Each structure stands twice: as C-alpha cells, then as structure tokens.
Amino acid sequence: MSLSYAILGLINYKPMTGYDLKKFFDDSINFFWSAQTSQIYRELKTWEQKGCIVSSVQASEKGPDKRIYSITEQGMESLKNWLSDMPDEVDEDNRNAFLLRLFLLSQLGVEELVFQLKKRLKKYRRDLQNLKDVEGKMQEYAHMIGKQEEVHFWKIILSRGFHDVESHIHWAEESLEYLENLPKDKPNLNN
Amino acid sequence: MSLSYAILGLINYKPMTGYDLKKFFDDSINFFWSAQTSQIYRELKTWEQKGCIVSSVQASEKGPDKRIYSITEQGMESLKNWLSDMPDEVDEDNRNAFLLRLFLLSQLGVEELVFQLKKRLKKYRRDLQNLKDVEGKMQEYAHMIGKQEEVHFWKIILSRGFHDVESHIHWAEESLEYLENLPKDKPNLNN
DNA sequence: GAATTCATGTAACTTGTTACATGATTTA
DNA sequence: TAAATCATGTAACAAGTTACATGAATTC
Numbered sequence: 001m002s003l004s005y006a007i008l009g010l011i012n013y014k015p016m017t018g019y020d021l022k023k024f025f026d027d028s029i030n031f032f033w034s035a036q037t038s039q040i041y042r043e044l045k046t047w048e049q050k051g052c053i054v055s056s057v058q059a060s061e062k063g064p065d066k067r068i069y070s071i072t073e074q075g076m077e078s079l080k081n082w083l084s085d086m087p088d089e090v091d092e093d094n095r096n097a098f099l100l101r102l103f104l105l106s107q108l109g110v111e112e113l114v115f116q117l118k119k120r121l122k123k124y125r126r127d128l129q130n131l132k133d134v135e136g137k138m139q140e141y142a143h144m145i146g147k148q149e150e151v152h153f154w155k156i157i158l159s160r161g162f163h164d165v166e167s168h169i170h171w172a173e174e175s176l177e178y179l180e181n182l183p184k185d186k187p188n189l190n191n
Numbered sequence: 192m193s194l195s196y197a198i199l200g201l202i203n204y205k206p207m208t209g210y211d212l213k214k215f216f217d218d219s220i221n222f223f224w225s226a227q228t229s230q231i232y233r234e235l236k237t238w239e240q241k242g243c244i245v246s247s248v249q250a251s252e253k254g255p256d257k258r259i260y261s262i263t264e265q266g267m268e269s270l271k272n273w274l275s276d277m278p279d280e281v282d283e284d285n286r287n288a289f290l291l292r293l294f295l296l297s298q299l300g301v302e303e304l305v306f307q308l309k310k311r312l313k314k315y316r317r318d319l320q321n322l323k324d325v326e327g328k329m330q331e332y333a334h335m336i337g338k339q340e341e342v343h344f345w346k347i348i349l350s351r352g353f354h355d356v357e358s359h360i361h362w363a364e365e366s367l368e369y370l371e372n373l374p375k376d377k378p379n380l381n382n
Numbered sequence: 383g384a385a386t387t388c389a390t391g392t393a394a395c396t397t398g399t400t401a402c403a404t405g406a407t408t409t410a
Numbered sequence: 411t412a413a414a415t416c417a418t419g420t421a422a423c424a425a426g427t428t429a430c431a432t433g434a435a436t437t438c
Binding site: 002005006009012013029030031032033034079080083084086088089090091092093094095096097098099100101102103104105106107108112113116119123150152153154155156157159160163164166167168170171174175178179182 | 196197204220221222223224225270274275277279280283285287290291293294295298303304310341343345346347348351357362365366369373
C-alpha cells in the first residue's frame, strides 16, 4: 500500500512523530499525496507491530508528550524492497472529481460551464502560488532532514507540479475561449 | 459521492445496464474516472432503492438477460441539484502513486530514477495514443446517446487529457536531461 | 477571552479493490 | 477448442473520510 510506504519513507529521512508526518503531507508533498491523521496513526501502529519502526516517548517543550518513531533495520529492508519492485504499470489514481463534474455539467447548459471554468482558473493560479511557496521551503526541509543532495530530486517532483498547474491554466483559458465562440441556446436539463 | 452521480449522470444520457456503464468508464472516461464492477452494481442498487432509477429485465440477443436502468423524475432532480451546488473547492484527489514512488526512489540512487523515468516516458506516449483512440470514438458515443451537441463539451474534457499527457511527456524529457547532467555517486540506501 | 498550535488518538462509516461464481454465445 | 465478449452479481477486505475527545501553551 502506497500510504504505508510513504510514511516509512519519510521516517527513513528522519525520526518523526505522527504530527510531524501530517505536517509534511499537508504542506510539502500535498500536491501528489495526502493523508488523514487517523490514517497516519493507524499505519504507524501496524508498522510498529511488524517491527519496521520503533517509538519512544519524549517530553515536549510545548504541549503534550511526543511519540517519536524511528525506522529499524527491518524497516529499511522493507522500504528498499518496495522501492525496488516498481510494478510495470503503477496504478496511479486518475480520478478527478472536478473533471467528472464538468463532464456532466454540460447537461445543465453552457453558462454553468463557463462560470465554473472561470472559478477554476482562479484556483489554478492559487495552486501556482502554493507551489512557489513549497519551492521556497524546499531548502528548509532539506536542511531539516539533513540531506542537501535530496534537493536535486525534489526539484524533479516539484517541476512536475509546475508543469501540471501550467497546463491546467492553459487548458482552462483555451476552453473558455472555445466556449465563447460556440452558438448559444442548446437544450438542457433546465428546459 | 462522485461515483454515484457519475452513474446517475450517465444513465441520464440514456438507459443502460451495469455492464454498459462499466464499458463507458473503461474505454471513454477512464482518463478522469474509473469504477469497479462491484462498485457499479452496489451503487445501482442504492439508487434504485432511493427511487432515482428504475430497472427492467430484458432478454438479450447474446448471453444472459439484461437489467436496464433508466432515470426517474426524482433522479433527474437529484442529479440537477448535485450539479448545481458545486462546492467552492472540489476536492479532487491528487494522489499519484508514481510520483510518490519517484519521490522516495531517490533514496535508492540516481540510476533507478533514470530507469523509471524512461519507462514512464514510454507509458505517456501510449497514453497519448489511447487518448487519440478515445477522440476517434467520440462521435460514435455521441451518436449512441443521441446527442450530437455533447461533442462540443466532451472536446473540452478530452482536450484536458491531451494537455495533461503532453505536459507529462515534456516533464519526463526535461527531468531525464536534468539527471544526465548531475554529478554521479551520491550515497544512498544501497551503500 | 478566543483562536491557533501542539499532540495523540478512537469509532463509525463510506468508498474502493480483489477475488470469486456462473453460464451462454461468438470469434479466432 | 480455447479465448473473448456478454452479463450479473456476492463476499471479504483494504483504504480513506468525518467527526469526536482531550488538554496544555501560546498568540491575537
């Protein structure tokens, strides 16, 4: 399962708490992976039961005690095995709820489509800004995990994010233009 | 839930069987939505219980009897309501198992990364061909559901697919180039 | 004094996957 | 005669979401 190895892989960079993991997901790799707190703690529990990670409780300066998880030899072995046998076709999830809605939305009429595309365009521009923020933090994260050389590889992943957002923006702009030039008054669910 | 409305929306085009729906998912909207047979029949059952669709059994020329589902007035109402209240931020699922693997893969070394990116590039080129095939079938589908005007809107969705694949190809090519020009022999999980 | 951050979790539920079962007809 | 297509489902399980509970310390 991808999520469990995501967690193992992050802990392999550096020992972390469940809370740290949640933050890493939320404000750094969020553009290609996400996780709920409830899932994270669930996975941590099962990895620990398998002996792939160990935890120790430590008092925190602020707030409650922390439970810090570190990877074990066995965990590294597991991670390495998983990374090594990449399946021929990694089944990435293509599901896109917005595209689905848009696809069905044409049954409501063109104006709705235009309205939603305009809203989307704004969202994509916000996404672009968010990615720039992540880019800015990258160096910081690399320092945190103590591996400067990772930055080279992270740049590749981040660049994918930029390619994606830029292509979304172009698509939305093009589509709006296309719709503007369509003849009006098609029959739909409203009439 | 998106999947259930996807099903309702497709049935709204034209009465269909579970099998028809599965085919529609698989060879037409697969690039932004997918569904398992087991899910489809589950959702059909719950929509029917709610009175949003009705079914009638009909003998088939070939193979077993068909259960054909049609949308009801209530179902159209439901669909329209759902389409009308698009949430401000549609929570599309960004999870991408390949990107996650790639991100963690750098812990194994650069050669692995290069190898996987090359394989991916080939996959993206296959994706492009698949999309072209869908494009070819579009007219046919429009004819099947008896709504030629839908083609205009489907073109927008399809165009998104093309934008995506093309940006993936560019990204992979660029990233390979970037990796070729990196200094070699970084320490990793293997040493 | 209210909201945010730090920190860990549980419970109930929904959604998605994998594997199986059945059986006729058609095409290679 | 073997494989593919047509056609409908069930069962068991895995993964993901939502909502809740607790409570200290800090910032606005």
